[in-house]
Ligand SMILES: CCCCCCCCCCC/C=C/C(=O)SCCNC(=O)CCNC(=O)[C@H](O)C(C)(C)COP(=O)(O)OP(=O)(O)OC[C@H]1O[C@@H](n2cnc3c(N)ncnc32)[C@H](O)[C@@H]1OP(=O)(O)O
């Protein structure tokens with residue numbers, strides 16, 4: 001029945017202050033207020049409906065995305081939303097679109113790497129969306145290997161011009177979001193050539209389309225790369241292909257000193273290349289920035305899937321009826337708990353590691369401005385490794401949540417197939433996860449060689465086993481006289497272990513803070529222990545081989561996990577309520593707040609276009625002749 005809370009009995013079991021936990025999840029009372037207000041604004045506006053996406057063609061889907069993006073911008077302007085509120089609105093509209101790259105990469109790249117004069121010229125236009133930008137780095141032939149990019153930017157000091165060119169098919173820019181049909185400008189990464197000498201890959205601001213009629217400029221060939229995984233999903237995004245045919249990059253000449261897209265290098269009007277004494281890897285700064293946002297985004301995506309699977313697991317009953325009484329809630333099965341609750345704990349763990357990484361990134365950015373590069377290697381390793389760890393765990397976790405919902409998890413109306421299809425490229429974009437773990441492994445090798453065996457003593461006591469595991473895994477590999485390439489598969493395992501150590505230790509540090517609200521800290525302690533003991537159980541071979549735990553310890557840890565699952569069980573619904581997601585944002589009948597699943601599933605089925613007629617289109621052409629033929633055969 002509508003209006004009845006079918007999960008009230010679950011919510012009444014809660015042993016902690018859910019409203020206080022909502023503040024912890026949001027990060028602060030202010031952050032909660034903004035999220036709560038904006039999510040409800042989006043949910044209540046039919047202009048942001050998203051329940052029809054799976055029934056649209058690619059062109060209809062894309063045009064609808066353009067409509068929504070324009071509508072979102074009008075809403076932002078009309079309501080005079082702040083930058084924070086506008087970002088939250090785009091988040092709750094929940095549709096991959098060109099605006100992700102305009103706001104998520106194009107603007108950050110200019111802010112992070114542009115010179116003062118470039119920022120003064122481009123940021124006002126970008127903030128007012130009078131230009132729409134994309135981040136054009138990846139090419140058909142190279143994505144992971146940035147130094148392998150082939151696009152060239154040749155400075156001609158005779159004519160004082162930069163010429164951007166795609167010398168080969170494989171140098172075609174390929175994948176950049178927003179590039180295919182919308183972006184008017186790109187930050188294009190190209191090999192800088194001055195006076196016949198090459199100076200590596202740098203970023204250039206290049207106009208792609210006319211601001212009058214949106215037609216591609218002379219020398220620009222641009223389009224969409226075609227359908228991607230899933231039906232709706234990321235097909236709302238125009239990932240594009242771009243070729244330059246000796247394009248004059250007028251904008252680099254607009255300034256007195258021709259400034260490539262970096263404050264770390266300059267080409268003077270006299271055609272002299274000036275590389276300042278900063279690490280060339282600062283050209284990768286935007287990727288580092290986005291990787292840290294992706295970690296926070298992982299906690300959002302995983303918490304959405306866990307919210308759906310937890311609520312549905314409390315609604316779904318199967319087997320176990322005693323004397324005609326109700327069947328057992330599947331959330332009460334130990335197997336369901338052992339699959340679901342570690343994902344619930346991971347969602348909280350990723351939330352807190354995302355908070356810490358945001359601090360780390362802000363700290364390293366501040367240091368860079370003072371020419372202090374001391375923490376740059378650690379910041380790179382942490383953002384790369386934690387992006388890899390959290391996106392792999394989240395993609396796997398969303399799929400596990402689909403399976404936890406049985407057959408109904410496979411319906412689009414569950415929200416889980418779409419969530420999975422939109423999320424999984426996160427394991428690839430912003431750095432293939434294995435390639436990024438190799439960067440962490442390289443950092444660990446260097447650290448071990450510099451510090452000897454102890455990677456760091458700066459970890460909370462509760463993580464000694466985790467720290468010993470990393471050291472052991474590194475010693476086993478570093479001690480062996482074989483090259484990095486030969487040992488890379490093993491070193492990647494050590495890199496994962498290192499990142500898990502960071503997540504566990506930051507969760508423990510979070511619990512050392514003042515956390516208000518009845519029972520809130522206790523619930524987080526349970527989730528922290530579940531996260532740590534689940535991983536210890538999953539990787540117990542590593543831990544046993546280090547000798548820092550015995551088989552008895554491993555058995556005790558397993559017993560403790562079961563006990564912890566029992567402690568979470570009465571609080572599970574309240575713990576996912578604390579994410580404060582609207583039904584609109586969840587987009588899931590299985591995860592609806594009131595738990596009134598079956599009537600909603602049944603109602604939704606009849607809305608499918610296939611049910612517009614009781615006799616399907618095609619019956620008379622194909623089925624009837626078939627049936628008639630069978631009847632004739634039967635008479636023979
Ligand atoms: C609401 C929030 C929403 C969030 C979701 C956002 C949605 C985004 C939508 C998707 C958008 C996607 C965009 C993209 O995909 S953009 C393209 C991304 N591409 C990549 O990530 C490419 C990956 N490859 C690389 O980063 C580099 O090629 C790689 C690091 C792998 C190698 O670089 P390189 O060959 O130059 O360097 P070396 O390996 O030789 O290392 C040399 C030294 O430099 C150090 N290093 C490397 N990278 C960095 C860095 N980024 N920062 C600092 N230092 C770095 C490296 O450690 C070496 O140091 P040592 O010499 O001391 O060992």
Ligand SMILES: Cc1cc2nc3c(=O)[nH]c(=O)nc-3n(C[C@H](O)[C@H](O)[C@H](O)COP(=O)(O)OP(=O)(O)OC[C@H]3O[C@@H](n4cnc5c(N)ncnc54)[C@H](O)[C@@H]3O)c2cc1C
Nearest residue numbers: 135137138142143144175176177425428429430431432434
């Ligand atoms: C949805 C989506 C959106 C994207 N948006 C953008 C965008 O806006 N802008 C942009 O510039 N790019 C974008 N990209 C491109 C993305 O950044 C690249 O696809 C990504 O960096 C991976 O590079 P690749 O495709 O070259 O993979 P590859 O490196 O070719 O990976 C293929 C396999 O090779 C392995 N491999 C590669 N190198 C090594 C090595 N040294 N050692 C061991 N194994 C290795 C990888 O682990 C992987 O298994 C997007 C991609 C996707 C899927």
